[in-house]
Amino acid sequence: MDAASVTFLREVLSATGWVERTREFGRSLRATRTPGGLLVVGTPEEEPWHLTAHLGDEARLSGLAQLAPTLVRWSPPPGAPPHLAVGVDRIQAARRGETLFVVTEHKAPAPLLERVDDARRTGATILSLDGGDPDLEGLAHDALAVPPQEGLFTFDAAQHLVSMAAGEAPRSRSRFLDRLARLAERVSGPRVPE
Numbered sequence: 001m002d003a004a005s006v007t008f009l010r011e012v013l014s015a016t017g018w019v020e021r022t023r024e025f026g027r028s029l030r031a032t033r034t035p036g037g038l039l040v041v042g043t044p045e046e047e048p049w050h051l052t053a054h055l056g057d058e059a060r061l062s063g064l065a066q067l068a069p070t071l072v073r074w075s076p077p078p079g080a081p082p083h084l085a086v087g088v089d090r091i092q093a094a095r096r097g098e099t100l101f102v103v104t105e106h107k108a109p110a111p112l113l114e115r116v117d118d119a120r121r122t123g124a125t126i127l128s129l130d131g132g133d134p135d136l137e138g139l140a141h142d143a144l145a146v147p148p149q150e151g152l153f154t155f156d157a158a159q160h161l162v163s164m165a166a167g168e169a170p171r172s173r174s175r176f177l178d179r180l181a182r183l184a185e186r187v188s189g190p191r192v193p194e
Contacts, residue, residue: 019161022162029127036070040101041112051163055068101127117139129144
């Protein structure tokens, strides 16, 4: 999905509340303090390659080095390039200032939950994008649960919306107030000095 498709999806979903929620969640990913400290992990059966690639793109495009993700894999093959060779032992080394981002549409297996709990105890921020897993969400500091069969807001769509939101500059309240003032002026006419 390209940027234009994500923008279109945002427009279609604008009245649902999902756009603002994915923006809030995307901002949570910015809390990571150091490049490589955003650890992205899935389950042994489903690694979040696609989302990791999009976060890498957003890190480059936005200039936010802390968004540069580290894909954590359950069984990296011997001889894998360094960026594909990070194993789950990296989760045990997670510390304060780092973020463990768990991405799974299905229920998290016990070994993953144990590692997430360990990372939380050592001070890492835990975020989850999931399909409604109460055990995983109970460990997360912030969780975005994507219900099954939610129309256009699918698990894949949520990943695209979150990654794009992570790279965006936060929307300022003053810009909103400026737009609101311009809208009010159009409706009531320009202000005339007294």
